[in-house]
Amino acid sequence: MTNFLQWLMDPKRRGALLVTPAIVLLFVMNIFPLMWSFGLSFFHYKASSMKPPRFAGLYYYEKVLSDPVVWERFQTTAVIVTASVLMQMVIGFGLALLFAKKFPLRREIMMLVLTPMMLSFVAVGVFFKLFYEPTFGLLSQAMMYFTGEPFGLLATQAGAIFGIVFADAWMWSPFVMLLVLAGLVSVPDYLYEAAEVDRATPWQRFKTVTFPYVKGLLLLALLFRTIETFKLFDVVYIITNGGPGTSTETIAVYVYRVAFQFFKTSQSSALSYILLFVVIVLTNLYLYFVNRREREA
């Protein structure tokens, strides 16, 4: 026993000792289940039936990749991700410029803007569902003032997608703001002074002085938000539940349906692995830029 303790506490093993509990927890609760579902994706298996799994080879991968519905869901997701991330970048950048100066009550006012990203997706979904509600929602009432008719934003595909994008962008623009603000704060004052001496126009000053300092962080914000928005589930689930029809079903909502409403376990596992691959590629890219930024600093 004491020998074992001595062996364990050997300074050579200090790193491994410290890291092991974390690796064990991750293995049991994440990596092992993922390997299990990787296995299942090669078998015929339904979680709702008692039939033992039957080997299926690559059948489900072929099925998923050749399924037009899956591609439709990817397209919906791509539209939402593009629109939302773009909106977040623009609004976030604007907000960052607003808060890049010191002024009285700055900290308090910044709270108003920063709060949304700390809220739960469910709560945000409820806010906007109430806001878009056709009979007494604020949006419908404002439209009624002009057109005299109630307005159901969520009744059409374009409207529903806009509704989701708006809610998501509202929630996450502060994230972009924080990153951009970190860049803006790091611009050395002497560069601004030099630009003043050179009588640079505001646009020139922005392009040659400010932007280079913000560029890297902007890229990180873009990647990070793309990864996160790609997983969008809760807001869609609450606001439209994929409707009208299935026109706002993102890939995450679709996997949820396949797995827990139709119980097509193998198919959802195969689909999950395709998502996993996408996220791993994006995360790699993100970390590459994080490391590059740290090397440059």
Place this chain on the structure above:
Amino acid sequence: MFATKKKNRALREAGWGRTLVAGFIGLIYFSPVLWIVMTAFKTRQDALATPPKLFFEPTLDNFVRVFYRVTTDGDQLSTGMGLYFFNSIFIAGAGVLLAVVIGTLAAYGFSRYPLRGNDTYLFVILTTRMLPPIVVIVPIFLMFRVTGLSGGYIGIILLYAMFNLAFSVWMMKSFFDELSADVEDAARLDGANDLAVFFKICLPQLKAGLAATVVFALILTWNEFLFALLLTGSDTRTVPVAMARAMGGQLGVDWGLLAAIITLFLVPVFAVTYMLQNHLLRGVTFGTVKK
């Protein structure tokens, strides 16, 4: 060799004009939250009034109805919401405690005793957090069904520990990396053992960072929906799941009640966000971007 920190760099002064503009924009930005909080204090008629009422007589009725419902016989029945709030606190608390303890140890290891393939481990750990929850939940759901962990406290707590582990490791590693190793070496020369170095030298310097990590993880867990939706039972249900269920009511949505639940749900988040402001950037990027 101390890293020079340019933390509180002087921003250029803009004055009260900027306060007005920013305050106005901030209020517009914040208005959805304000609107929900106002709705929570409205009577049913006021909540559904057209045109919407900005001024009204506030009532606490909705908040009472969050916890008690009065039957036609005049009896007061619990709605179970008290239990759901307790569950949210208990599950998030236990999960985060586990994650932060294990995560801090691992972060210290990764920072001070790099292993072969250190970056690979860190990458795999971050990936577990970046994965869409839906990808993770399918196999976990199956595993919990086989092991009987579904619907109980232990399963969901372990799951949230996993969910927060990547975050804790990356956050705490970013804080450990900023500490100067010189102080630790000096302490070692004075004969302090590794345990003393960790507890007496490192941790005291990181109180703020540790607090930020804990609080951030608490909020992330407090807000989490999908795992809770699929893996909690009627006794272990958390507030977000209860909120989503209140949305799906058959007799139309009781907005006043829902707004009251949300308001109660948000209070801790507001308080904590204010305290965390200086650490928000690091927190929302899982420790990958420090400043």
